[in-house]
Amino acid sequence: MITTVTLNPAIDKTVLLDTFEVGSVNRVKSVREDMGGKGINVAKILQSLGEDVAAIGFMGEKNDTHVKKLLELARLDTEFVTVDALTRTNTKIVELGKGITTDVNEAGFAVSADKVAAIQAMVADYAKKSDYMVFSGSVPPGAPKDIYKVLAGEARKTSKVVLDAEGELLLLGLQESPYIIKPNIHELETALGKELPGDKEVVQACRELMETYGVTYVLVSMGGDGSLLVARDRVLKAMPVKVEVKSTVGAGDSMLAGFVYGMIRYDEDLEKALAYGAACGTLAVGKEGTETLSREEIEKMLERIAIVRL
Ligand SMILES: Nc1ncnc2c1ncn2[C@@H]1O[C@H](COP(=O)(O)OP(=O)(O)OP(=O)(O)O)[C@@H](O)[C@H]1O
Numbered sequence: 112m113i114t115t116v117t118l119n120p121a122i123d124k125t126v127l128l129d130t131f132e133v134g135s136v137n138r139v140k141s142v143r144e145d146m147g148g149k150g151i152n153v154a155k156i157l158q159s160l161g162e163d164v165a166a167i168g169f170m171g172e173k174n175d176t177h178v179k180k181l182l183e184l185a186r187l188d189t190e191f192v193t194v195d196a197l198t199r200t201n202t203k204i205v206e207l208g209k210g211i212t213t214d215v216n217e218a219g220f221a222v223s224a225d226k227v228a229a230i231q232a233m234v235a236d237y238a239k240k241s242d243y244m245v246f247s248g249s250v251p252p253g254a255p256k257d258i259y260k261v262l263a264g265e266a267r268k269t270s271k272v273v274l275d276a277e278g279e280l281l282l283l284g285l286q287e288s289p290y291i292i293k294p295n296i297h298e299l300e301t302a303l304g305k306e307l308p309g310d311k312e313v314v315q316a317c318r319e320l321m322e323t324y325g326v327t328y329v330l331v332s333m334g335g336d337g338s339l340l341v342a343r344d345r346v347l348k349a350m351p352v353k354v355e356v357k358s359t360v361g362a363g364d365s366m367l368a369g370f371v372y373g374m375i376r377y378d379e380d381l382e383k384a385l386a387y388g389a390a391c392g393t394l395a396v397g398k399e400g401t402e403t404l405s406r407e408e409i410e411k412m413l414e415r416i417a418i419v420r421l
């Protein structure tokens with residue numbers, strides 16, 4: 112079983128326009144809503160792939176009827192520590208003409224110390240029955256900066272820890288030696304405090320993190336430039352695939368889900384796992400929101416994915 116942990120869930124409101132002009136009146140072509148937050152997105156894709164997955168985390172009570180409806184659409188097994196507040200709404204502005212997505216993310220509800228303690232207990236409980244625990248995304252106001260460090264420390268006693276976070280959350284979480292981390296190229300640059308102009312520099316940066324923190328795999332997503340997987344004994348690159356880009360929201364989450372799926376189903380065959388990750392990430396950018404993927408389209412996309420050894 113895989114458990115994903117979303118501490119800062121969101122209703123993703125995607126507004127699609129042909130063009131978007133800052134400072135002007137813009138007319139929206141269509142709107143859609145998906146239940147989001149990074150861990151929930153990861154769970155949705157794992158679910159499409161037929162995995163036994165649970166999505167846990169915090170959730171607001173004040174708009175829970177709406178949230179429940181969106182979650183029902185995703186057909187996920189969930190359990191949440193509820194907070195007496197609204198779950199945030201994150202607005203995604205998609206310019207169809209240019210294929211550009213702009214995220215306007217709210218901070219999210221504030222959580223108290225007793226809610227943090229409750230999520231800690233829930234994570235400990237789920238970790239006992241999970242092969243993988245996936246921690247993704249920002250954390251709400253009130254949650255301590257070392258929350259991923261604390262939760263990963265608990266989870267790693269019984270399962271493999273995956274961490275997709277940025278800034279201080281990532282740097283502190285690294286201290287618990289996650290099994291897999293999935294920074295995008297910008298998050299990696301921020302973590303290392305330097306620019307990484309080419310694959311060589313990216314690989315060097317990943318090695319630095321692996322050696323310092325005892326991370327086993329670093330999966331770096333690089334948007335339209337594909338992705339890199341750095342392991343102790345090899346470096347693999349998934350070459351980018353040219354596709355029509357609708358919304359890039361959740362591309363990284365889909366990639367992570369595909370990768371974890373491949374790791375589990377193909378006994379850590381890294382080529383296979385990276386190919387599944389790249390296939391799911393590539394498919395995600397062709398969707399308007401964070402929709403689920405069908406097995407059929409994933410298998411078809413796999414045929415277009417080229418993995419090379421660097
Ligand atoms: N423009 C694009 N064209 C083709 N594939 C893309 C494009 N953007 C993203 N992808 C695919 O999705 C993967 C993940 O994308 P990206 O690096 O943008 O993730 P991310 O920044 O973590 O995303 P998010 O945080 O929005 O989930 C890429 O490695 C690639 O396989």
Ligand SMILES: O=P(O)(O)OC[C@@]1(O)O[C@H](CO)[C@@H](O)[C@@H]1O
Pocket residue numbers: 119121122123146147148149152201214216247248249250360361362363364401
């Ligand atoms: O504000 P965070 O937690 O960093 O990111 C939240 C978010 O942008 O991430 C997902 C896409 O990866 C969306 O579903 C969601 O709105």
